[in-house]
Amino acid sequence: MAAPGLHIHEKLIDECRRGSRKAQFRLYELYSKAMFNTAYRIMGNREEAEDMLQEAFTDCFRKIGSYRTDSTFGAWLKTIVINRCISKLRKREAEMIYIDDYSRYELPPDEPSEMQWPDPKAIARAVERLPEGYRVVFSLYLLEGYDHTEISQILGISESTSKTQYARAKEKLKRILSEMHRDG
Incomplete structure (x- = not known):
């Protein structure tokens, strides 16, 4: 009940x-x-x-x-x-990154960045600029609250692919935000 x-x-x-x-x-x-x-x-x-x-x-x-x-x-x-x-x-046959051997890739730790975070609208614009595969995993994990096991089931990818794409999305997002900050 x-x-x-x-x-x-x-x-x-x-x-x-x-x-x-x-x-x-x-x-x-x-x-x-x-x-x-x-x-x-x-x-x-x-x-x-x-x-x-x-x-x-x-x-x-x-x-x-x-x-x-x-x-x-x-x-x-x-x-x-x-x-x-x-x-x-x-x-649309989105190209997601599939890697066979994830053991050679070390994921960066989830540590706070020394970077000053921009306003939420700038972050939203930066997320929109992520490649589609990264954006989907990033959105499902961070914004929707799914874990990597659930994401792997939803997208039909391995859990390690989800983790790798999330880590790469964070790195790419940092670069995009840095560029946006630098370009003013």
């Missing part, structure tokens, strides 16, 4: 299962901003993120009968959004 308060929108979800457009619109209003942010961080492009958001909500309402209360509705919807984005990236 789910914890009290875990499914605060249960009535809306039930109405959506019965085909209520009003309930669908209300759920869209409640979740669209957060889901757009998730899609945008993965896609790195506003128009594509909007497309993925619309497709994800279409999938959500079509599949709402399969929603089970063992997770929150928001978590279930976020999974649909992420899967939709990943499918789109795969269709």
Whole structure:
């Protein structure tokens, strides 16, 4: 049995299962901003993120009968959004870096940088400039809170590939931020 308060929108979800457009619109209003942010961080492009958001909500309402209360509705919807984005990236045949032997690569430690961090908008612009594979792993790990095991399952890559791409994304992000700071 789910914890009290875990499914605060249960009535809306039930109405959506019965085909209520009003309930669908209300759920869209409640979740669209957060889901757009998730899609945008993965896609790195506003128009594509909007497309993925619309497709994800279409999938959500079509599949709402399969929603089970063992997770929150928001978590279930976020999974649909992420899967939709990943499918789109795969269709574009995004080039992700695959390396067979990771043992020879040492990952840099997660130590604070001496660099003065710029404002969040500058960081967001820098993340957008990351290569797609780096940006996806970076976004899923740091911004969405997935661990490398989960990322490897979502993207169909090895856990070590996820760790390597994350480490390289951080290094590339530092270089981009340094360039942005230097160029003013």
